[in-house]
Amino acid sequence: MIALRLVRLLLVLLVVTFLSFLLLNLLPGDPTTQILGLSASEEAREQLRRELHLDDPLFSRYLSWLGGLATGDLGSSYTTSVPVTEALAERLPVTLELLIAAQVVALGLAVPIGVAAARRAGRPLDQALTALSFGLLSTPVFVLGVLLILVFAVKLQVLPATGWTPISLDLGWNLTSVLLPAITLGCAQTAVYARLLRTDLIATLQEDYITLARARGLSPRRILWRHALRPSAISLITAIGLNLGALIGGAVIIETLFGLPGVGRLIVESIFARDYLTVQGGVVLISVGYVLVNFAVDLVYVAVDPRIRRV
């Protein structure tokens, strides 16, 4: 079973990397212009193309690129000559911290909100919370970010609007600098998770085993947290995996908005610098990470839901 999943994972990874490679290579634009400038002679370009193997058949280029990927060599940026892997490795921790912090914020808010709404389903509190999450769901992440900056950085001046302090420099400042971006990114997810949890909990609370738990004289609080939340948590975990795509997309914007030196910002910067190899590396890193996380979610899913667990 696990072996089958691994094979599938490998297959998806191959397709994902190939498509990323293909897509960015088929698009118009000539890297040699980028490197040598518009005024360079045709011979010089020809020379460079040969050096970069740009004239080789696409597939063999893919294979050699894949070989490089396996050894951690994705080439060096045409513009800055920094090895792509190095640039990514430098930026990755920032993005990871942002993503994790955002998930913590999202779940930290979504679980109490979802539970509270489900418990009082149909009553004013539930209606208010449902409306709130609907509103949050309809707020583009950059709009929310701008609003939060306006309130907390410009008006109240309690949090920095932009900038990043690495965790190695000062933990406190690091947390301060990640707080606003994480809240911004997390809020949109909060709405998704809370809505899902609410619907799922309402369904779970109508199950026979919940009625029977009540028939055994267990308190509503105990029933909610011990009996109902765990089955519902399973759908939540799936949602976390599926939502990662949106989260990463959001991270690109958040990093740009708040000036965080993460992978997303690197990609945007490289796009404007026409730095093909770095963009390609970034896209592949994100796609592969996305696939891997979803694979991990599948495994967690199995651990949480004994119905799927192999005996």
Add this chain to the structure above:
Amino acid sequence: MCRRLGWSFWLALGWITLVLAAAATADLLPLPRYDETLTGPPQAGPGPDHPFGTDGLGRDVLSRVVYGARVSLLVGVGAVLLGVLVGAPLGVLAGYRRRATDAIIMGVNDIALAFPALVFALAVVAFAGANLLNVLIVLGVLGVPAWVRLVRGATMVFSEREFVAAARVLGARDRTVLWREVVPNVSLPVLSYAFIGMAVAIVAEGSLAFLGLSVQAPTPTWGGLINEGRPLMENAPHVVLIPSFVMFLTVLAFNLIGDRLRAMTDVRQSNLEPVRRRTADRLPARPHDVEEGVLLQVADLRTHFTTARGVVRAVDGVSFTLERGRTLAIVGESGSGKSMLIRSVLGLTPQAGTLRGGHVYLDGQDLTELDDGQMRHILGTRLAAVFQDPMTALNPVRTIGAQVMEPLMVHLGMKRRAARARAAELLASVGIPEPARTLRRYPHQLSGGMRQRVTIAMALSCGPDILFADEPTTALDVTVQDQVLRLIQRQREERHMAVVLVSHDLSVVAEWADEVIVMYAGKVVERGPAATLFERTRMPYTEALLRAVPKLTDPAHHPLRLLPGRPPDLAHPPSGCAFHPRCPYARERCAAEEPPLFQAETPDHLYACWYPVGTGAGVVETSPEMTGASGAAEALKAAEEAEEAAELTELAGLARSPKSPESRESRESRELAEHETTDVIEGADSRGR
């Protein structure tokens, strides 16, 4: 339909129309050009000349927002159209054809979904060139996998429905079936998702624009406006706030419309959404005496639900008593209110929209007066319940041990170790082999019979006085059914408890029950000691139930032969005697007046019927003059024989027999005497015909 969509829907539609109209007629509106600088002082706040103020270059913000709407709406609509045009046919194909087609399409689709969409859109737009067409195409294509998935799901649901299957059987060509039957039904979910998809596309375009990767300046875009406004946040926050707000409202409006449309199609959701109104009101109970020395007395118990269809009277004035060591059976068809009666006695009815009335006395203590905490203590220690389906009665994600030990620890204050030992003993006492191992297992690892034993063990764990068993064997194998019932009875004897057994299986009831209550439309229609009730049945409904008992010749696992007619709609029960539309003996009075519970000639036997079966003698209240009981018995016998021969369909027709001329004749004579026996004879007559 208008009402069902709600005011928010119309408000949202209004907003979208406004934005759409403004964007379409932007050139005609009395606005400065979007790129005209210094139309007023830079960074001026909203005022009469510039309702939305001006930006850093003195450009009119309103004009820029209106022109920006063009890009957003164009991309939103265009991307959705593209997504539908490509995704919907693929989805329909996958959902309708299934098998290989489905596998291939969905395989590709799953891989496509594995790309983080926005990052991809970024890269592609960046290299292909940031213009309207490219943005539209990229966002449209990225939406395709979601469309395929959605349309496939909807198609699958509908192609399983009868009318599609029927069309296929009738030999309609696939294409015809698709266009005539599937497409119209799929269109509402598609429409709903189209609005949500537009919201998604607008946000995505905004994100690209915010990063400077959508339509390039000087054409304004909402995302671009917000990005431009950022540096001015301190001095002129309106430059960033106004486009943000407009964008938020637009996205919200699209989402709202999509959501409302989906709510209309989603039956499941409307079932789960609890009724909004909350009532803690109690219905008044009729005066009654609290009987001394009985274990359980239920007096005039009522449970009504407020639903969209009206008030459902699930339990409507039920009274009975139960003594220690006895088994009381509650019988009736599904929907007769018997399960709800149990939940109502235990106080387990859902709270929202429920009206309760009446009293439940346990050893003279009124349980309906207790607060939640006290009631929980009673539930935990003195009352216990087992439900029909052992597959759903145990929490699938907790171990058997955790579930059996829980009441022991909560109610008896046992420590974990002691509770574990006690739980193992309990499992052993209900006949589960290897109890210690079973404690570590999950419900899905046990067979149905074993699970039901576990639920019984859980119910018995704190030594209850009364066990409420709601169809405890219906979901089980025939071979296991008897074992489980024996187990319950053995426990009843050993613990000297009382058992309330809900069942529609009269052979089970006849074997185990001391007393029987027959329920119809939430009311008790006959009640008495088991033997009397079965031998001297008075109520036509009970008679019909008895006749429906499976015969040995029936195929195994055939729970109940159908009674003719439909169970009553509890939101709108029939007038008078609720059974009259199905009753072969019904006459005018039955539809007009509700029969009270009469005392039969035998002690403790009550029935609610104007023209009871097999009587003549013993009716106290209604008929002073009675004919001999023997005549009635003969009539009953004749009736039964005739019935055996009759087809079900004929039987169903009988409910209408009083309207036929033959019976009108005899009705006159009976109305003179109000004679129960003639009733039976007439029933027999018409049956013979």
